[in-house]
Amino acid sequence: MSELSMHAPPRLYALTGSRLRGLSLRVLVPVLLLALWAYGSYAGWIAENVLASPLEVVRTAARLIASGVLWHHLSLSLGRALLGLLVGGGLGLGLGMGAGLSKLGEQLIDPTVQMVRAIPFLALVPLFIVWFGIGETSKVLLIAAAAAKPMYLNAYGGARSVDPKLVEMARVFGLSRRRQLLELYLPTALPSLMVGLRLSISLSLIALIAVEVINTSRGIGFLMLQAQEFFKTGILVVCMVLYALLGLGSDLLVRALEQTFMPWRRSRV
Amino acid sequence: MQLRQVDKRFGARAILSAFDLRIGAGEFVALLGKSGSGKTTLLRILAGLEPASGGRVQVPQPCTVVFQEPRLIESKSVLDNVRVGLPGDARTRQVALSALAEVGLGEHADAWPHTLSGGEAQRVALARALMREPRLLLLDEPFAALDALTRLKMQALVADLCARHRPAVLLVTHDVDEAIMLADRVLVLAEGRALLDRQVELSRPRQRAQAEPLRRELLGALGVHEH
Numbered sequence: 001m002s003e004l005s006m007h008a009p010p011r012l013y014a015l016t017g018s019r020l021r022g023l024s025l026r027v028l029v030p031v032l033l034l035a036l037w038a039y040g041s042y043a044g045w046i047a048e049n050v051l052a053s054p055l056e057v058v059r060t061a062a063r064l065i066a067s068g069v070l071w072h073h074l075s076l077s078l079g080r081a082l083l084g085l086l087v088g089g090g091l092g093l094g095l096g097m098g099a100g101l102s103k104l105g106e107q108l109i110d111p112t113v114q115m116v117r118a119i120p121f122l123a124l125v126p127l128f129i130v131w132f133g134i135g136e137t138s139k140v141l142l143i144a145a146a147a148a149k150p151m152y153l154n155a156y157g158g159a160r161s162v163d164p165k166l167v168e169m170a171r172v173f174g175l176s177r178r179r180q181l182l183e184l185y186l187p188t189a190l191p192s193l194m195v196g197l198r199l200s201i202s203l204s205l206i207a208l209i210a211v212e213v214i215n216t217s218r219g220i221g222f223l224m225l226q227a228q229e230f231f232k233t234g235i236l237v238v239c240m241v242l243y244a245l246l247g248l249g250s251d252l253l254v255r256a257l258e259q260t261f262m263p264w265r266r267s268r269v
Numbered sequence: 270m271q272l273r274q275v276d277k278r279f280g281a282r283a284i285l286s287a288f289d290l291r292i293g294a295g296e297f298v299a300l301l302g303k304s305g306s307g308k309t310t311l312l313r314i315l316a317g318l319e320p321a322s323g324g325r326v327q328v329p330q331p332c333t334v335v336f337q338e339p340r341l342i343e344s345k346s347v348l349d350n351v352r353v354g355l356p357g358d359a360r361t362r363q364v365a366l367s368a369l370a371e372v373g374l375g376e377h378a379d380a381w382p383h384t385l386s387g388g389e390a391q392r393v394a395l396a397r398a399l400m401r402e403p404r405l406l407l408l409d410e411p412f413a414a415l416d417a418l419t420r421l422k423m424q425a426l427v428a429d430l431c432a433r434h435r436p437a438v439l440l441v442t443h444d445v446d447e448a449i450m451l452a453d454r455v456l457v458l459a460e461g462r463a464l465l466d467r468q469v470e471l472s473r474p475r476q477r478a479q480a481e482p483l484r485r486e487l488l489g490a491l492g493v494h495e496h
């Protein structure tokens with residue numbers, strides 16, 4: 001007992017100590033880089049037109065927010081991405097579930113989709129511009145094309161992942177086809193659908209950047225393009241941070257959706 | 270429950286040929302057979318999961334099944350698994366709760382299936398099959414995946430519940446002792462035909478020692494000869 005009590009406290013301290021050390025090691029490199037960047041800008045090693053100083057980036061961000069310029073561009077970009085995601089994700093979801101749930105659906109839909117999905121969506125840009133012009137339609141549809149693919153694949157896989165033994169059980173216990181869809185297929189496919197949503201969001205963000213630097217007069221991509229022309233590297237960094245925040249935010253959103261709609265997985269470690 | 274002259278073929282392979290079976294109300298029949306003898310196919314025909322190739326199948330409704338695996342839907346609570354396919358009203362809730370209480374899981378009604386042990390999950394499957402007051406209960410090797418101790422407890426529970434609810438029961442198993450301990454009548458199936466059909470004339474509760482002659486006979490029919 002005496003030995004235990006003698007040894008316990010130092011061990012505890014050692015644990016917290018190592019944890020603290022681990023944390024400081026983790027932040028060491030980012031902090032060093034930031035310091036290097038700040039000092040480099042201050043000392044004049046890094047020219048303003050190559051990379052703005054951290055302070056300048058913060059000032060730029062504050063200016064863009066205060067003047068409403070950032071929101072002016074961001075709101076339109078978000079609208080585009082969201083609309084494209086809804087159209088493409090919805091299409092992918094519908095087709096994927098249709099192909100995954102019925103033999104007929106699979107035969108009708110899957111071979112075609114497998115062929116089309118081999119085309120990278122960026123290759124569609126010229127064709128979509130020819131078809132739909134350079135306006136909003138072609139932009140939203142390109143985002144939709146990018147978002148549809150991962151949603152289709154995951155919905156298809158998810159719908160097919162139902163254990164045939166459970167389907168037998170459902171038949172024996174008189175679960176109607178409609179209730180099987182709602183109570184067995186949909187919940188089983190849900191984890192895959194969430195993965196699909198995650199990928200669809202990140203692809204629609206990539207597509208958003210692509211369509212906005214091609215031909216726009218409003219949007220985050222346009223803001224970047226303009227900044228690039230005038231070597232406003234501060235704005236470029238702000239936009240990059242913004243994209244990162246969008247990615248991070250969507251990840252948190254999907255995680256919250258998972259927690260809400262899949263309570264049976266919550267308690268699983 | 271009645272089967273007359275039932276055939277089942279998969280391609281050229283005959284699984285059951287001109288098979289006859291009658292199970293009276295409240296009768297507990299165990300069906301023994303080596304793997305590939307057609308016993309599971311027979312059960313699947315009775316459950317309506319497989320059409321017979323020929324003959325007449327009469328199955329009283331409701332007819333429910335306990336499978337080898339629990340086959341619970343992981344996104345439904347234990348209670349909702351028990352009343353799966355039934356309306357979600359207060360009455361079915363009451364019936365499901367009392368069925369859960371009967372298998373000793375009244376406390377777990379709101380739990381998620383993945384939190385249950387194998388034996389508990391199988392008891393939920395039993396409650397699901399019994400809450401509909403089946404006239405025919407089909408048991409497809411329901412103890413095979415359980416550990417030895419849990420298996421003994423489950424067998425006692427099934428014996429008890431069947432004695433109370435009196436459904437006609439068809440138990441498919443390859444365990445001779447299990448068949449003898451539980452059934453009123455034991456059938457040995459070989460190559461799609463009933464090789465042996467014996468009443469188990471033993472008083473309950475049964476002792477292993479009394480069953481020895483019947484045990485030897487059944488094992489012999491299954492091709493196992495002990496010395």
